[in-house]
Amino acid sequence: MLRITFDDNGTSHNDLTVQVGNSINVGDSYYLTLSRVDSGQSEELSIPQKLSSLFDRWLRRVDEGHKEFYLLLDISDESTTWLKCSQEENALFAIPGWSTLEGHSVDVIREGFRTVPPPDFQEFESPNEIIGSIDELKDDLLRSQAQLAALKQPEHDPTILFEHFRGTYSTQLLTVAVAHLNVFDHFNGIRPTRGFLQSQLQLQDRPFHVLLTGLKALGLLTEDSLGQLDMTATAREHFQHQDSTGIADYIGLAAETSEVLGLLERMKTNRPAGLATDENGVAFIYRDGIHSAMEESELARYFTMSLAGRARNVAPVLADQFRLDDAKLLLDVGGGSGIYSICYLARNHNLRAIVLDRPEVLPVAVECARHYGVEDRLEVRSADMFKDPLPTADVILLSNVLHDWDVPECTRLVNRCAQALPADGRLLIHDVFLNDDLSGPLPIALYSTALFSMTEGRAYSVQEYTQWMSAADLTVTGPTPTLIHCGVLCGQKTMN
Numbered sequence: 261m262l263r264i265t266f267d268d269n270g271t272s273h274n275d276l277t278v279q280v281g282n283s284i285n286v287g288d289s290y291y292l293t294l295s296r297v298d299s300g301q302s303e304e305l306s307i308p309q310k311l312s313s314l315f316d317r318w319l320r321r322v323d324e325g326h327k328e329f330y331l332l333l334d335i336s337d338e339s340t341t342w343l344k345c346s347q348e349e350n351a352l353f354a355i356p357g358w359s360t361l362e363g364h365s366v367d368v369i370r371e372g373f374r375t376v377p378p379p380d381f382q383e384f385e386s387p388n389e390i391i392g393s394i395d396e397l398k399d400d401l402l403r404s405q406a407q408l409a410a411l412k413q414p415e416h417d418p419t420i421l422f423e424h425f426r427g428t429y430s431t432q433l434l435t436v437a438v439a440h441l442n443v444f445d446h447f448n449g450i451r452p453t454r455g456f457l458q459s460q461l462q463l464q465d466r467p468f469h470v471l472l473t474g475l476k477a478l479g480l481l482t483e484d485s486l487g488q489l490d491m492t493a494t495a496r497e498h499f500q501h502q503d504s505t506g507i508a509d510y511i512g513l514a515a516e517t518s519e520v521l522g523l524l525e526r527m528k529t530n531r532p533a534g535l536a537t538d539e540n541g542v543a544f545i546y547r548d549g550i551h552s553a554m555e556e557s558e559l560a561r562y563f564t565m566s567l568a569g570r571a572r573n574v575a576p577v578l579a580d581q582f583r584l585d586d587a588k589l590l591l592d593v594g595g596g597s598g599i600y601s602i603c604y605l606a607r608n609h610n611l612r613a614i615v616l617d618r619p620e621v622l623p624v625a626v627e628c629a630r631h632y633g634v635e636d637r638l639e640v641r642s643a644d645m646f647k648d649p650l651p652t653a654d655v656i657l658l659s660n661v662l663h664d665w666d667v668p669e670c671t672r673l674v675n676r677c678a679q680a681l682p683a684d685g686r687l688l689i690h691d692v693f694l695n696d697d698l699s700g701p702l703p704i705a706l707y708s709t710a711l712f713s714m715t716e717g718r719a720y721s722v723q724e725y726t727q728w729m730s731a732a733d734l735t736v737t738g739p740t741p742t743l744i745h746c747g748v749l750c751g752q753k754t755m756n
């Protein structure tokens with residue numbers, strides 16, 4: 261086994277680990293920054309990009325059928341270190357050694373693979389380690405490359421794509437409010453309180469919350485500090501006292517679409533999609549008493565993979581913006597594909613992680629861990645996060661988990677996590693946040709409608725999360741923004 265990993269510890273020292281079979285060497289990426297550069301472009305490359313280009317070249321050349329070849333591992337001014345790889349029978353062996361070839365004269369990427377020994381090559385006094393075969397070497401290099409890729413943030417911010425996708429909920433929400441619930445009829449000559457409007461609409465707390473937040477974010481309702489609601493001038497002009505000049509009829513064109521009728525049904529029942537007898541169960545959530553799609557292996561894989569693309573973009577930003585350099589064990593509750601843990605593991609080589617999720621979800625996390633070459637530090641744990649004991653860890657991550665649940669489950673889970681933390685341990689809530697006055701922002705209000713439709717949750721504000729965390733004796737800091745409207749709140753367990 262050959263594994264080369266880069267630990268972005270903020271210096272160029274002790275940040276490259278080369279593991280060959282059982283022998284592990286820690287070195288400096290300094291050699292890559294020193295590298296003589298022939299192509300103008302490589303000057304612009306970061307260390308992970310340079311390493312990745314080096315692996316690309318190795319991957320192309322190891323297939324050329326050489327009985328013996330040398331991979332450049334390290335350079336200093338007056339010498340270079342190489343890994344000699346030789347095929348004997350069907351096995352590939354590797355042993356490091358050094359050469360008098362001067363480091364400053366080598367272009368690491370172009371000349372880091374040799375088929376003839378570098379000048380005066382001398383093997384180190386270490387055992388010949390078995391790598392396995394060329395195919396295993398390639399697999400190892402691909403995994404080392406994937407681990408580097410886990411550190412990479414997207415070059416182009418994908419937030420707008422998520423906003424377009426979630427934009428459909430503005431049509432649904434507006435049409436339900438105007439064409440079905442006739443929300444604005446309840447403002448005839450009065451400014452109702454939120455309690456009064458809720459009772460008039462006969463909605464439970466969660467759907468009413470989502471509707472009200474959505475209408476405020478759409479610029480149609482306002483709420484004063486005493487909780488009295490009013491229509492905005494736009495809403496008053498176009499939706500009150502309907503006559504032929506109103507636009508309610510226009511909006512009514514969408515009233516009978518399946519999406520609008522679906523949202524209306526969910527608003528009235530306060531139950532998510534997926535629960536009808538001919539449906540597959542609810543996506544993303546499992547608790548006693550509900551039919552969950554996450555208990556079926558194909559559906560669990562499908563839904564878990566559907567979130568992996570978002571995680572792939574956001575997780576490197578989270579790992580960068582909220583570093584866990586001193587942490588030893590990360591517990592990723594409802595971790596799904598495990599990509600958040602994997603990005604932390606790729607960045608911090610002293611860290612181990614446990615991904616806790618439902619049994620049918622965990623094979624995806626196992627595959628991802630192997631793909632990114634971190635399977636030796638990532639454990640999976642099958643559990644019900646509401647009932648089973650949570651392992652103790654110095655950091656617990658709830659990424660995009662609480663927004664799937666209603667308030668009682670959220671407080672229960674926050675309390676359970678807080679109890680599982682040691683003194684000084686940290687609970688990270690990585691999620692989207694509504695404004696504290698629950699008036700938007702619009703993209704989050706629409707996402708909240710989506711969450712409401714698909715799960716038992718909605719979006720929450722920083723104030724709501726802070727209240728739950730403080731009640732669980734956690735001292736809250738943040739949020740630190742990440743990507744796609746997400747941010748991370750940190751709750752540190754205070755010592756008693």
Ligand SMILES: C[S@@+](CC[C@H](N)C(=O)[O-])C[C@H]1O[C@@H](n2cnc3c(N)ncnc32)[C@H](O)[C@@H]1O
Nearest residue numbers: 544545546567594595596617618644645659660
């Ligand atoms: C929205 S996904 C978030 C996945 C991942 N953390 C992310 O940010 O991409 C919620 C995860 O919680 C898991 N989950 C739901 N209910 C659970 C339960 N009772 N116990 C353990 N995991 C659960 C789901 O299987 C799913 O993987």
